[in-house]
Amino acid sequence: MPMPAPSFQRAKWSIAALFCFLGFQYGTWVSRLPALKTRLDLGAGEVGLLLMACGAGAAASFPLVAVLMRRLGSRRLSLASALCLTAVLAALSVVPDYPLAVMTVCADGVAVGCLNVAMNAQGAALEKEYGRTAMSQLHATFSAGLLTAALLASAVTTATPSLPAHFTVAGSLLLLLLGCARPALLDDPDTGPAHPDTSERRRRLSPPSGRTLLMGCAMVFGTITEGAMNDWSTLYLKDVVRASATVAPLGIAVVSVMMLLARVCADRWRTRWGDGRVVRTGSTVAGAGLALALLVGGVVPTLLGFACVGLGAAAVTPCVYVAAAERGSDSLALVAAMGTTGLLGGPALIGFVASAANLTLGMAAVAASALIVAVTAVWIPWRARVPAVG
Numbered sequence: 001m002p003m004p005a006p007s008f009q010r011a012k013w014s015i016a017a018l019f020c021f022l023g024f025q026y027g028t029w030v031s032r033l034p035a036l037k038t039r040l041d042l043g044a045g046e047v048g049l050l051l052m053a054c055g056a057g058a059a060a061s062f063p064l065v066a067v068l069m070r071r072l073g074s075r076r077l078s079l080a081s082a083l084c085l086t087a088v089l090a091a092l093s094v095v096p097d098y099p100l101a102v103m104t105v106c107a108d109g110v111a112v113g114c115l116n117v118a119m120n121a122q123g124a125a126l127e128k129e130y131g132r133t134a135m136s137q138l139h140a141t142f143s144a145g146l147l148t149a150a151l152l153a154s155a156v157t158t159a160t161p162s163l164p165a166h167f168t169v170a171g172s173l174l175l176l177l178l179g180c181a182r183p184a185l186l187d188d189p190d191t192g193p194a195h196p197d198t199s200e201r202r203r204r205l206s207p208p209s210g211r212t213l214l215m216g217c218a219m220v221f222g223t224i225t226e227g228a229m230n231d232w233s234t235l236y237l238k239d240v241v242r243a244s245a246t247v248a249p250l251g252i253a254v255v256s257v258m259m260l261l262a263r264v265c266a267d268r269w270r271t272r273w274g275d276g277r278v279v280r281t282g283s284t285v286a287g288a289g290l291a292l293a294l295l296v297g298g299v300v301p302t303l304l305g306f307a308c309v310g311l312g313a314a315a316v317t318p319c320v321y322v323a324a325a326e327r328g329s330d331s332l333a334l335v336a337a338m339g340t341t342g343l344l345g346g347p348a349l350i351g352f353v354a355s356a357a358n359l360t361l362g363m364a365a366v367a368a369s370a371l372i373v374a375v376t377a378v379w380i381p382w383r384a385r386v387p388a389v390g
Contacts, residue, residue, distance in 0.1 A: 006184035008130045015126055016141040017181035018078055018119040021174060022112065023145025025085045028170040029092055031153035035163050040098050053102045055344030057109020062337035065117045069329035073188030074121035081114035086174045093167035117336045124325030125186050135318040136266035143260045211381060212331045215324045216338035218376045221369040222316035223339045224346030225286060228366045229255045229309050231347035240359050243299050254303050258310030266315040275319040276382035280374050286312030287370030294363055316373055323382055
């Protein structure tokens with residue numbers, strides 16, 4: 001006998017626990033990179049390769065995710081990949097050498113790719129089943145998980161420098177979050193049969209449609225905008241704008257706070273104006289605001305331009321995930337993998353432009369990326385507006 005469907009709020013908070021889980025897990029081990037660097041005696045290049053291994057694992061996970069989504073469904077894949085991420089965190093606390101650390105972090109990236117697709121599929125299913133917007137708020141809980149991980153890292157390291165002690169506490173909290181998520185996750189009613197017929201196999205093996213590639217393009221340039229701002233805003237304020245050492249870190253803070261606040265509110269904007277208009281308008285605000293700030297110069301105009309990026313880019317990835325999920329799990333997996341590629345390659349691309357010319361031109365490339373999202377969004381089939389969020 002099938003279990004009764006959970007209420008909208010109960011299901012939303014269960015799925016939100018998954019988003020918080022992913023942000024918290026990632027923020028936990030990244031916040032202790034200095035300790036890992038010291039314990040394994042790593043150089044800056046080796047730390048960079050360690051981070052690259054995580055992104056490469058996530059980007060390369062697309063074929064596996066597509067298969068697992070069909071066979072397990074988003075509910076079971078969410079739980080399985082979350083357990084893997086908890087185990088990875090435990091392994092990182094005791095990994096004895098650099099090669100094993102790279103392998104462990106690469107496995108972390110694969111599990112991140114699996115959970116990212118599965119939890120966004122859950123979020124899209126929630127909106128479809130209940131006819132209410134929620135995806136932007138779910139992404140806000142990911143940001144909250146990152147922040148909580150940073151605060152916990154600061155608190156634990158004040159008491160003890162022990163990496164196993166910190167990761168034991170964090171792992172316990174991750175299992176608690178997973179326990180909160182499990183009861184009200186949504187089932188996958190459209191999971192296919194174990195042995196699909198020949199026509200179904202041909203459909204699944206067919207190349208992605210043009211619309212799916214458009215969504216992937218929007219996701220790539222949207223994540224380039226997010227990732228580059230996180231990596232380069234402080235350096236731009238310090239080296240180009242000549243902000244003080246106290247003011248320069250405010251660039252990341254302004255972008256992060258505006259993005260978190262916007263994601264809390266963005267579901268209401270989606271309800272009122274629709275996903276397409278929110279993405280087009282937001283990306284235009286992000287690109288034009290940053291471009292104007294680069295032209296005017298100065299600390300205050302630059303911070304205002306960064307605020308425009310946080311405000312305008314906040315709803316891009318949640319809306320694209322919803323649109324991709326409408327076209328099936330394979331499309332969602334491909335779009336998510338393309339987004340990971342943008343997040344991984346974007347900051348490096350900006351660094352290349354800055355090396356070849358200057359950082360101002362590199363930041364102009366960020367503004368151009370946001371405007372490309374606005375143009376691409378014109379041809380993406382967006383979900384129709386739905387009733388007000390609860």
